Amino acid sequence: MFIRSLKSRSGNTQVQVLEKVDGKNRVVKHLGTARTLLELIQLKQRAADYLDQIRIKKGVVSLFDTRYTKTEFERYLDTLIFHPVRETPGYEFFSHFYRYLGFTRLNDEVFKDLVLARILYPASKAATQEWLEEKLQKEYSLTEIYRCMQKAFAAGYRETLEELVFKFATANLTPDISVLFFDVTTLYYESAHPDELRQPGFSKDGKPNQPQIVVTLAVTTQGFPLHLRVFSGNKFEGHTFLPCIKELVGQHGLNKLVVVADAAMLSATNLEALEVNHLKFIVGARLGNLPRNLFTQVVTNTPKADGATVRFNLSPGRILIVSYSQKRAYKDKSDREKQIARANWILANPSVIAGRYKYLKRQGQGLSLNTEQIEKGRLLEGLKGYVSNACEFSDTEIIDKYSQLWMVERAFRMSKSDLKARPVFHALRNKIEAHLTIVFAALAIIRYVEILTNRSIAHLIKILDRVKEVVIEDPATGEIVKKYSEVTEESRNLFNLAKIKIG
Known part of the structure; x- marks a missing residue:
């Protein structure tokens, strides 16, 4: 043997x-x-x-x-005592950036641990408490954790954090914040009775009948978060935009700001309000909803050459830019043909309950193909529109700025996936707000680390998870030795970045 x-x-x-x-x-x-x-x-x-x-x-x-x-x-x-293996390497790494972003100004150790746990082990507060105790030997009662959340709401932690991230961004990332990206998402509850905050509404998660909350987020051109707000679930997303922008402008004096958002965010009223406040905007245009004469001009005068752009005057000081992309044209055509095939299948199977299909319309008691919409879709293949009052920018500058809108969409995806902002295990507004304050702080940390390392947070955590802290004690002398196990060159570089000495 x-x-x-x-x-x-x-x-x-x-x-x-x-x-x-x-x-x-x-x-x-x-x-x-x-x-x-x-x-x-x-x-x-x-x-x-x-x-x-x-x-x-x-x-x-x-x-x-x-x-x-x-x-x-x-x-x-x-003769030695081997203490339980700890998850401290990842904790110490992100602790450095918690301090570097200035969050220690809150002077709240429990809040700090909740933020770092949200990065390393996103879970319910009860599961977080167990993880902190088991992996880091940090013992908090659930009462202490909930008391911390109540304090975070009452003491305005989120507002303090927003002040800190703005100072940090202007000092380390974007000295002159002249462009902001703004978007909205929804976080739904699996089973809950509606209340003042949690209301059914238009759901981005495909859960229109579930109570939800609406969350807004503003980020810089690098996707670094600056502002987060919570609204009731039935709040129209277009109505969330103006209060948030006014708040940002008022707090930080962003008088030369260009706001970038998708078409749903900026209603005609919102656009006019921005112009009254002398702010610039770039918004996606819904070309299919243009007046007939303008629609005809757009589809007739935009060259079907890859990268071509045409500028149309909408009103004094406001323009529409239309670009053509061959790649987009292929995708639009493919999507249109799939929609037509689905519509024809529904017509051939009338007993099947149909939802909303783009190319079907009601005709009497039945359905028929919407040939007008099909033709409109064909004419718009490959075209993308942008409305702006930043007339001094070139077509390319406007399109490039709008193309970075994915930064805020990605930030929301990070919040929902990497940080698991949903499910929300809290019912009271103060705890919901505190929970999202924790998510906001964690998002700022991981986004800065991603910018610094050019690596995704999932990749970074995978590297850090492999490294454990081994603690050995000599009971005769009382001497304690701590060592990191399985340190690779990649993890060593991360520890050097966070100024962590590993021997």
Whole structure:
């Protein structure tokens, strides 16, 4: 019999006792899987002890056979205390950036740990409490955590954080914030009775009958968050825009601001309000809704050449820019043909309950193809429109600025996926607001780290998760030694970035 250590693709090591039978190895006992060097040492010791017991029972070896006694090193290890392996490397890494962004001004250790846990282990507050205790040996009661959230709401943590991220952004990322991207998302509740805040409304998650809240977010050209607000779930997203922009302008004196948003955000009233306040905007145009004469001008006068742009005057000081993309044309045509095929299938199967289909219209008691919409779709293939009052910008500048709108959309995706802003396990407004304040702080940290490293947060956490902290104590002297296990060149570079000494 012998001991085998088998390393898997994930980097973990299985420890087994094997014996050779008829020329083939047979597993006698599987001791376990080691994820750290300390666990590997412990499993190998258990395997050696098991092997010795088997040999002694079989009379293969004497109790006094010195070949199987412990080495001096092993006897020394037995005198030491091995504390539970900790998840501190990732925690210390993001702690550095929590401090670097100035969030320690809040002077709230519990809030800090909730923010860092949201990055490293996004879960309910009860699960977060368990994780902090088990992995970091930080003991908080649920009462302490909820008390912290109440304090975060009452003391205006979010407003303080917004002030801090704005100062940080202007000092380290964008000295002159002249362009902001603005968007809205919804966070729904699986099962909850509607109240003043949680109301059914237009859902971006496809849950129109579920109570939800509306969340707005403004980010810089690099996707760094500056402003977050919460509205009731039935609030029309276009009505959330103006209060937030006015607040930002008033707080930071952004008088030369260009606001970029999609068509749903900027109603005619919102556009006029921006102009009254001498602010510039770039918004996606709904070309299919243009007046007939202007629609005809657009589809007739825009060259079907890749990258072509045409500028149309809408009113004094306001323009419409239309661009053509061959790639977009292929996609538009493909999407249109799929929609037509779906519409024809519904017409051929009238017993099937149909939802809303783009190219179907009601005709009497039945449905028919909407040939007018089909033709309009054909004429608009490859075309994209932008409305702006920033007439001093070139067509390319306006299109380039609008094309960065994905930054705010990505920030929302990060909030929903990496930070798991949803599900929201809170019903009271103060706790909902506090929860999203934690998400906002975490989003600012991870976005800055992504900008700094040019790596996604998922990739960074994967690297950091592999590194554990091993803590060994000598009870005779009281000396405690802490070491990081399995430090790769990539993780070492991250620790250097966060000024963490790893020996």
